Amino acid sequence: MREPLLSSLLEPTAQKNKKGLNRRRYRQCKSAPLAGSVPPKKDVISSIPNSDSNVGKVHPSFKKVALFFAVYLGLGAVCFYLVRNQIEGKKTDGILDAVYFCIVTMTTVGYGDLVPNSALTKLLACAFVFTGMALIGLVLSKAADYLLEKQEILLVNALRKKVGPSDILKEAETNRVKYKCLTVFVLLMVLIVAGTTFLATVEKLEVVDAFYCVCATITTLGYGDKSFSTKAGRAFAVVWILTSTISLAQFFLYMAELNTERRHRALVKSVLTRKVTNVDLEAADLDNDGVVDAPEFVLYKLKEMGKITEEDISLVMEEFEDLDVDQSGALSASDIMLAQSSKPER
Amino acid sequence: MREPLLSSLLEPTAQKNKKGLNRRRYRQCKSAPLAGSVPPKKDVISSIPNSDSNVGKVHPSFKKVALFFAVYLGLGAVCFYLVRNQIEGKKTDGILDAVYFCIVTMTTVGYGDLVPNSALTKLLACAFVFTGMALIGLVLSKAADYLLEKQEILLVNALRKKVGPSDILKEAETNRVKYKCLTVFVLLMVLIVAGTTFLATVEKLEVVDAFYCVCATITTLGYGDKSFSTKAGRAFAVVWILTSTISLAQFFLYMAELNTERRHRALVKSVLTRKVTNVDLEAADLDNDGVVDAPEFVLYKLKEMGKITEEDISLVMEEFEDLDVDQSGALSASDIMLAQSSKPER
Incomplete structure (x- = not known):
């Protein structure tokens, strides 16, 4: 479901090699096996993150999410500013409090230092907390990834100078999710230190209390016994709460992704290292000719890895049968011409 | 990443048809095209949810998650019971308050009706909120799906009596995610009504306040101006907060899944309805023999759908090349024997 971050970096090479590599490999399997020239383990790893890159491309755009966000915040600030007399608690500045209340509500921090006291509010x-949650979900699924991609390029570039271009690119793609985890973890640490320092200096909290308030905020716990009560504090909070809560959620998402990837990798490895038996050959032999050619073998193994299903195959097979007008069991240029000229009849 | 819920229901039929169907299809493509016998749209839809069924099987088990949960809650209750003098706020019963505080913290509701008032607490x-978040994430990724599966079977069985067995099973698999959404939505509505009724009768809140407190709780907002303050209320809250917050989160997850699935379906459809050109044929022709046979065509189209990548293919190709000892471009029983006897040499 996630767009591969580093693929844009690596795309030019990958695209260039796509056709050539494929052909070469297949021809080589008839003349000289390529076995061992590329360490299989690395390939197992790098093949996973890109598995649904085309799907990622149809995600909602970053601009759209940013627009939703601006409209939501603008609307929220205006609404809560208009009903500011029906909100009780520690107040500072009309507009600032409205934005602060909006952020504290949409991120579900909910300190309770400002609370609605009429049925309307x-x-x-x-209404605002439900839509806010949906919006944060949208941000998590798209925008955070987009922003991290840029961070990651910087990180990769920095490391590249140290280690050398080809090594680091290979390494970076292999550990793509680990890099994302690391980047968001570093960001989170910076935000925690910044929040604690700010609360201790500007809001005059003790260090333990400042750290406690930071933890209660980024996890969206928000007991509310410690919160931002000054004008400067709320201005800082508006930006800081939003970035830190989203960063922590993103960190948890990446950890889950890392875990899924690890399990997937183990599965792929077990499928590839498992001994092929005659039973497998029989099952993989789609055209029943007694031997298993390369594409048949690939389909069989990918099915075993759970990447594709019987349904996926039979779905495409239907299109194949439609196209194979002369029923030769293979498509040629003449089939295509026949299929297209006969199409209006169907 | 998600285990297909209904696949267990449908497994027997699917397994039985697996080999036979496959062979039959392929043979038919040489004699009589199957075109039109199965509506292509339905297949597009049903093929997606099962795409990583094998991956799902390696998820952590439900029992493991339940065990973590019990240990966490037990440990939390004991810890907070021991430091109950360092927690201030409205108190009812020692142990109950400790469990209640633990639940309010781990779900990040954080009303603030009970707050720690020492550095230690x-x-x-x-520490508890971070581990609690991770645990809730684990529950969301596994246990909620497991429980919903049972709910769903009930729903499907109920509907089956009305509509008839084969129709409803086909329909259920097609709309698997929609069913999950519906089930969790119904559960959520029941929980909202139950919570509002309870708060209005037992906690003596006005109906608007009761509903407001319900919304503030299930979203984990937890301003804390309205919360559970009686002994009966807190006993109810312990179960209700946990189930309702998880249900809402799960509902959002399913909505996201529905959205992803819709986009994926659109992509699959566009790939399958796109006209095949001679350029495609050339690109799909792995063995360069001038024609595209069925497995080659399937691999090409699945790659275009984003289900598999060039890396996936080349990875399996390497194993193929290893196994194809006589370098004939196809695997036969003798290759398997040769590959296994020659293995120790490598």
Whole structure:
């Protein structure tokens, strides 16, 4: 479901090699096996993150998400500014408090230092928290990845100078999710230190209390016994709460992704190292000619890895049968011409 | 990443047809095209949810998650019971409050009706909220799906009596994610009504306030101006907060899954309806023999759908080349024997 971050970096090479590599490999399997020239383990790893790159391309665009976000915040600030007399608690500046209340609500931190005290504002807050959650979900699924991609390029470039271009690119693609985890972890640490320092200096909290408030905020716990009560504090909070809560959620998402990838990698490895038996050959032999050619073998193994299913294959097979007008069991240029000229009849 | 819920229901039929169907299809493509006998759209839809069924099988088990959960809650309750004098706020019963505080913290609701007031308890709360979040994530990724599976079978069985067995099974698999969404939505509505009724009757809140508190809780907002303050209320809250917050999160996850699936379906459809040109034929022709046979065509189209990548193919090709000892470009029983006897040499 996730777009491969580093693929854009590596695309030019990958695209260039696509056709050539494929052909070469297949021809080589008839003349000289390529076995061992590329370490299989590395390939197992690098093949996973890109498995649905085409799907990623149809994700909603970053601009669209940013627009939703701006509209939501603008609308929220105006709404809560208009009903500011029906919100009670520690107040500083009208507009700032409205934006602060909006952020504290949409991120579900909910300190409770400002609370609605009329039926209207209560229902308004309910509406805002649900839409806010959906919006944060959208941000998590798209925008955070987009921003991290840029961070990651910087990181890769920095490392590249140290280690040398080809090594680091190979390494970077192999550990793509690990890099994302690392980047977001570093960002999170910076945000935690910044938040603690700010609360200790500007809001005059003790260091333990400042750290406690930071943890209660980034996890969206928000007990509310410690919160941002000054004008400067709320201005800082507006930006800081949003980035830190999203960063922590993104960190958890990447950890989950890392875990899934590790399991997937183990599965791919077990499928590839498992001994091929005559039973496998029989099952893989799609055209029943007694031997298994390369594409048949690839389909069989990919099915075993769970990458594709019987349904996927039979679905494409239907299109194949449609196209194979002369029913030769193979498509040639004449089939294509026949299929297209006969199409209006169907 | 998700295990297909209904696949267990449908497995017997699917397994039985697996080999036979495949062979039959391929033979038919040489004699009589199967075109039109199965509506292509339905197949497009049903093929997606099962795409990584093998991956799902390596997920952590439900029992393991339940065990983590019990240990976490037990440990949390004991810890917070021991430091109950360092927690201030409205108290009812020692053990109950400790469990309630633990649940309010781990779900990140954080009303603030009970707050830690010593450095030790503050740091303890920080540790508990982080581990709690990770645990809730684990529950969301596994246990909720497991429980919903059972709900779903009930739903499918109920509907089956009305509509008839084969129709509903086909329909259920087609709309698998929609069913999950519906089930969790119904559950959520029940929980919202139950929570509102409870707060209005037992906690004596006004109906608007009760609904507001319900919304603030299930979203984990938890302003804390309204919360569970009676002994009965907290006993109810322990179960209700956990189930309702997880249900809402799961609902959002399923909505995202539905959205991803819709986009994926559109992509598959566009790949299958796109006209095949001579350029495609040339690119799909792996063995360069001038024609594209069925497995070659399937691999080409699945690559275009983003289900598999060039790396996936070349990875399996390497194993193929290893196995194809006589370098005939196809595997036969003798290759397998040769490959296995020659293995120790490598």
